[in-house]
Amino acid sequence: MKNRIITISREFGSGGRTIGKETAAKLGVPCYDQELIEKLAEESGFAPAYIQEQGEYAPYNGWLNALTGRSNGLTNQDQLWVLQRKIILELAEKGPCVIVGRCADFILRGEADCLTVFIHADMEKRAERIVKVYGERPETPEKRLRDKDKRRASYYQFYTDMTWGDARHYDVALDSGRLGIDKCVSTLVSLY
Amino acid sequence: MKNRIITISREFGSGGRTIGKETAAKLGVPCYDQELIEKLAEESGFAPAYIQEQGEYAPYNGWLNALTGRSNGLTNQDQLWVLQRKIILELAEKGPCVIVGRCADFILRGEADCLTVFIHADMEKRAERIVKVYGERPETPEKRLRDKDKRRASYYQFYTDMTWGDARHYDVALDSGRLGIDKCVSTLVSLY
Numbered sequence: 001m002k003n004r005i006i007t008i009s010r011e012f013g014s015g016g017r018t019i020g021k022e023t024a025a026k027l028g029v030p031c032y033d034q035e036l037i038e039k040l041a042e043e044s045g046f047a048p049a050y051i052q053e054q055g056e057y058a059p060y061n062g063w064l065n066a067l068t069g070r071s072n073g074l075t076n077q078d079q080l081w082v083l084q085r086k087i088i089l090e091l092a093e094k095g096p097c098v099i100v101g102r103c104a105d106f107i108l109r110g111e112a113d114c115l116t117v118f119i120h121a122d123m124e125k126r127a128e129r130i131v132k133v134y135g136e137r138p139e140t141p142e143k144r145l146r147d148k149d150k151r152r153a154s155y156y157q158f159y160t161d162m163t164w165g166d167a168r169h170y171d172v173a174l175d176s177g178r179l180g181i182d183k184c185v186s187t188l189v190s191l192y
Numbered sequence: 193m194k195n196r197i198i199t200i201s202r203e204f205g206s207g208g209r210t211i212g213k214e215t216a217a218k219l220g221v222p223c224y225d226q227e228l229i230e231k232l233a234e235e236s237g238f239a240p241a242y243i244q245e246q247g248e249y250a251p252y253n254g255w256l257n258a259l260t261g262r263s264n265g266l267t268n269q270d271q272l273w274v275l276q277r278k279i280i281l282e283l284a285e286k287g288p289c290v291i292v293g294r295c296a297d298f299i300l301r302g303e304a305d306c307l308t309v310f311i312h313a314d315m316e317k318r319a320e321r322i323v324k325v326y327g328e329r330p331e332t333p334e335k336r337l338r339d340k341d342k343r344r345a346s347y348y349q350f351y352t353d354m355t356w357g358d359a360r361h362y363d364v365a366l367d368s369g370r371l372g373i374d375k376c377v378s379t380l381v382s383l384y
Contacts, residue, residue: 011360120360165359168203168312171367172379173359179383187364187379191371 007104012148013126016119024098033100106160118170121177199296204340205318208311216290226293233275298352313369
């Protein structure tokens, strides 16, 4: 019997991580997100901050790769992908859980009994949220969101060959800005 | 106070219409589907009188326009769009309801208090369903689905300038093949 996993992909600032944590708490299962990144860091020897950043860049970075070398054909980022894939598969094997980000929906296809989720919200709602949660920055919140959106979309596309945000890749997609965090959590709990 | 409307966009064979009908029945509101709206448009005359009312879209008199060089550039489909749009706005004005298809989500933006829904399912589940519901045809169910998918996507794109099936256009998107019709209905009822 395969473990029941919820995977959450989310737009930056949509509250997807909060929804993941609250859903996991209600279901009494662990939620992996930051923990996953730290575990990756331990195994790879890279710093957590570096991994977090790399996780959101599309891997092709021509001249830099040329300088740093791709002796085994794998960039640092490719190696991280391999590691993170391994860790996600291990976590899914261990027991029911919620996994936020890291293309877990794609990695666990056919490997676990997943409820795959996409959380999004409009620019205005997300801008409001990132300022509240992460504070002000020199760039406008809209610019920060557009940058993050681009990075996540191209990372996802590169490693999964699927379109980020296409409803058809997910069992359920919710607009957290319109529905609110609580309704998203109760919907996921009842669909689990 | 604007009326509360559920709009359902759906892939052919995903059971979106059934979900719309059952949700409406549970909520005790009417459900208007594509056929009904087309019928309303036809009954309304789909005719010069009705269209002339629209001022800028008038007149509907193809060969005369061609002769006088006063063609307004509208195809029959455009005129049907205009009519359907008018009917959908009237239905939304009349009271709470469920509207299936016809880009109602786009038409009612800012005009009503909508819960916008997209229902989809994978090819295999939809193929199974269309054979059961609509019977066998000379073409394979997969070919019928691909044709319908293409048409709906291009219709939607043409009239809304948005991408069909992009999760970010909808408050909620559900995979009816994975979740089942009943869970989709109960989710929509509880989100309404």
